[in-house]
Structures are given as C-alpha cells and as structure tokens.
Amino acid sequence: MDSGHTSWMLIATALVFFMTPGLAFFYGGLVRAKNIINTVMMSFMSIAIVSIVWVLWGYSLAFGTGNAFIGDFSHIGLSGISFASAEGDDIPPLLFVAFQMMFAVITPALITGAFAERFKFSTYLIFLVIWSTLVYAPITHWVWASNVLADGTEVNGWLWDLGALDFAGGTVIHINAGIAAVAAALLVGKRRNPGIQPNNVPYVVLGAAILWLGWFGFNAGSALAANDSAANAFLVTSLAASTAALTWGVISHLKTGKMGAVGVATGAVAGLVAITPAAGAVNAVGSLAIGFGAGLICFFAVELLHKTNMDDALDVFAVHGIGGIWGAIATGIFALEAISGTQGLIEGNVKQVGIQAVAVIATVAYSGIVSLIILFILDKIPGLGLRSSESDEDIGLDLAEHGEQSAVQDGAN
Amino acid sequence: MLKIEAIFRPERVGAVTDSLLVAGVTGFHYQNVTGQGQQKGVEVVTGRGGQTTRSASSKTLLVTVVSNDKKDAVIEAIVSASRTGEIGDGKIFVSEIADTIRVRTGESGDSAI
Numbered sequence: 451m452d453s454g455h456t457s458w459m460l461i462a463t464a465l466v467f468f469m470t471p472g473l474a475f476f477y478g479g480l481v482r483a484k485n486i487i488n489t490v491m492m493s494f495m496s497i498a499i500v501s502i503v504w505v506l507w508g509y510s511l512a513f514g515t516g517n518a519f520i521g522d523f524s525h526i527g528l529s530g531i532s533f534a535s536a537e538g539d540d541i542p543p544l545l546f547v548a549f550q551m552m553f554a555v556i557t558p559a560l561i562t563g564a565f566a567e568r569f570k571f572s573t574y575l576i577f578l579v580i581w582s583t584l585v586y587a588p589i590t591h592w593v594w595a596s597n598v599l600a601d602g603t604e605v606n607g608w609l610w611d612l613g614a615l616d617f618a619g620g621t622v623i624h625i626n627a628g629i630a631a632v633a634a635a636l637l638v639g640k641r642r643n644p645g646i647q648p649n650n651v652p653y654v655v656l657g658a659a660i661l662w663l664g665w666f667g668f669n670a671g672s673a674l675a676a677n678d679s680a681a682n683a684f685l686v687t688s689l690a691a692s693t694a695a696l697t698w699g700v701i702s703h704l705k706t707g708k709m710g711a712v713g714v715a716t717g718a719v720a721g722l723v724a725i726t727p728a729a730g731a732v733n734a735v736g737s738l739a740i741g742f743g744a745g746l747i748c749f750f751a752v753e754l755l756h757k758t759n760m761d762d763a764l765d766v767f768a769v770h771g772i773g774g775i776w777g778a779i780a781t782g783i784f785a786l787e788a789i790s791g792t793q794g795l796i797e798g799n800v801k802q803v804g805i806q807a808v809a810v811i812a813t814v815a816y817s818g819i820v821s822l823i824i825l826f827i828l829d830k831i832p833g834l835g836l837r838s839s840e841s842d843e844d845i846g847l848d849l850a851e852h853g854e855q856s857a858v859q860d861g862a863n
Numbered sequence: 864m865l866k867i868e869a870i871f872r873p874e875r876v877g878a879v880t881d882s883l884l885v886a887g888v889t890g891f892h893y894q895n896v897t898g899q900g901q902q903k904g905v906e907v908v909t910g911r912g913g914q915t916t917r918s919a920s921s922k923t924l925l926v927t928v929v930s931n932d933k934k935d936a937v938i939e940a941i942v943s944a945s946r947t948g949e950i951g952d953g954k955i956f957v958s959e960i961a962d963t964i965r966v967r968t969g970e971s972g973d974s975a976i
Contacts, residue, residue, distance in 0.1 A: 643877070845873075
C-alpha cells in the first residue's frame, strides 16, 4: 500500500460523495418551490440506500469474477475483500470498494431529474434497490471488471476485452442514467404542468459548482493513483467544463440576446459529462474540442427534445445521454497513444470509434430495455405505481410526500 | 365598483386565475400568506420523525377589483375553482371601493379597471 496514492484516493472518494448532494442542489433549484425538498430527498436517499445495496451484493455483482456479463455472489457483504492490502496494491481494497460505491450512488440519482415533480416517493426507494442491482451492476461489470483466476486466466467484462475506452464512467454512469431517464419519463408520463420554473437559480449554479469540484475526484480519481494520468484528467476535466459552459452561454446569447445562469450551469455539466470517458485519453486541446462539442450538441438536444411529447423534466437525456454519447464517440476520435496507450481517430485509428460505438449501443439497449421492464412492473404492483396522485402533484410533493416545506413563515407559536 | 379578496388553498391558484379570466376579470394580484381561521390554522409538520403542529397555515390571498355587474360571476368563478368541500377551503370578502385611477392615462371609474 502506497500512502501517497491512498491519501489522494481517500480525498477523491469524498469528492465523488459530495457530487450527489451537489446534484441535489442542481436539480432542487430547477424545480418549482413546492417540489424542492422532494427533489433533494431523491438524491439524498440514493446515498442512504445504494450504499447499503453496494456492500451487501452490488459490489459483488459488479466486480466479482463471474463471467463477461455479470459478476457473482463471491463478495456478498464484502466477504473475501481483505482488510489488509496485498503486496503490490497501490491502495487498500476497501478504498476501491468505497470509491466505486460513490459512483453507484450518484448514477440512479441522475435519473431522478427526468421524473421530478410527479414520481411516487415510496416506489422510488424500491426502484433504487432494483435498478442498482439489475442495471448498474452488470454494466459496471462489462466495462471495468477485470479479474485474474488462480490459474492465471483473465476473466474480464466484455467491453473491457473489446478495448472500449471509458476512463471514469461515460457509458457506465452517464449514458446509462440518460437512457434510463427516457424510460422513466415515458412511463411516468407528462406532468400536469410541464416546463421548467427554477425556484432558485443560485442553487442551480451552486449545485453545478459542487458537481464540478466533485468531478475532480470522479475523473482524476479514476486513475486510481496520484500519478501523471490523474493530473492530466484533472486538467482536461476543468477545461471541458469551461469550454462547454462558454459555448452554451454564447449560443444562448446569439439566439435570445441574453446569457442565462441556468444555461451556463447546464453547459458546464454537459462538458463534465462528455469529458468523463475521455479524461484518461485526451490532452488539453482535445478537451477543448470535446467541451465545445458538448455545449453545442447538448444545447440543441435540449431544444429538440422539448419539442417532443416526452417530459424529461430536467433534461437528463439531453445532458447525460446525448452528452455521454458524444463523449464516448469523441474519446475514440481524440484519444492519444501517449496518454491512454490507445490511438484515436486523429492518430489514424478508425477502429476505435467503432469500438466506442459498440459500447454506446450495448449500454443504450440494455439499460433502456431493462429500465423499462423494471418501471413497467413497479407501475403494475398494487400499492406502488409510478405516479403521485393528481392532488399530491398540485399541492406539491414537499408537503404531500414529506410534510415539510422549504421556506415557511413562522406560525403563531 | 367592488374589491374582491379571496383566501384559498395555494395549490388552487392556477385553477382560480384561469376561471377568473374566463369570468371577464381584467387584472388581479395574489400572494402567499400565513394565518388562521376557524380551524385555528393547525398544520401538521413532519419534524425529526415525529409530527409537530403549528397554529398557522399557508393560503393564497388574491385581490381583484371588478365592476358591480361582475360580482356574481367572479365569486362563482373563485368558489368553483377553489372548493374541495374539506375544512380549510378559505373565504371571500367583498367590499365597496370609491374609485379606480389608471396611472398611465389618468382616467377613472369603471373604464380604468
């Protein structure tokens, strides 16, 4: 165990943890004032529930040996995960478990933006358990699981073997959550009053800033060491966010004559999403191109999707789905051999773009279909169902689901 | 010329304003208020697991000024849009007002409403 690597990874893990409360503010500021507590609670409860799922069976299904498609039950309750580091480990095994736990926590929380302001809270808590188990764990296994058996044979996830580049989880986290958001938005239906009426724009900017900070842990931490790759990931992460925020702001200024804070904050998040798979593969100039593409593509994706009949309340698909797909493909374009060990399109390797596309298509298909099935079944179970009652939706989910309001005048006593 | 002040459940504000426009109201303003009526304004709040009560509840107070002939239509519009039949549906107050002046033009009377 190396104390330098371990120190950095402890901090990175805490940074990734803080992304989920950051997301709570980002989403919470975007909804109507009567739904802010409910929106914040959806992210917060993901921390409480998915952490438990992760140590009980999630980690085992994601990183256990198993086969190319899913892990096994060998690490139930973290059995077989040693307290003590083995010879040659950079970081303690339990630190890797904790770092990955934070990724598992934020992924379903990202989906909640799609069904904000109308989703039944009790059903959501059950959805967290099932979706983490049946969708998050397998896709994580495909991309990141790599185990060596006692006889020396390697058992890897099939996308790992294929050579797909996903440094910090563009497919596993963002495309996955983005497409599940489509399934959720379609099945839960449109709100009674669609549209975005942000109740607190500074919360949106604060949330985006916390996400940005946390993303240093997310991307630079995905090097799993304090090394050259982590430093490069740190730099390109920030640059992509800056470029995408600027691009989004300039486009909206050109179109409307004004540059809104909600748009710029959303642009920053789109840039962070897009650089996620590429952070271990591109250099600073590549990250500018990725950030520019993210701002441009996601801006028009939001516009286009608002014209459809799907009520993805907080544009999860446009930002995380489309931004994630752009990032995955752009990784295949801008990857540099000197950084990732793999050549991208700009160094003449056309094949890498195809490999990236396979990873995208597989994730979209699996997550989309299984998320639809899970939500369809939850909708049919008596006593559950996806949708809040009409009166709860009118009153606001803060009072209806939680018996609380974000800002009240004092009572007489 | 009448001033109509209506207190009703906050979640009904969209329905009330929609039906006011249908009833021919040309303008109104509203705000969220806190207070109590005959029900003593008891509101149950989820605290740290248990429940506490506070003697004040949140309502919306809407004010509009209309000509005398619109009185019944406007009251009916507010009642039909805000009534649930449960305790706490609110109140409507009607009062005479002396005059209305439109600031931009200086005209007064019913045509200034």
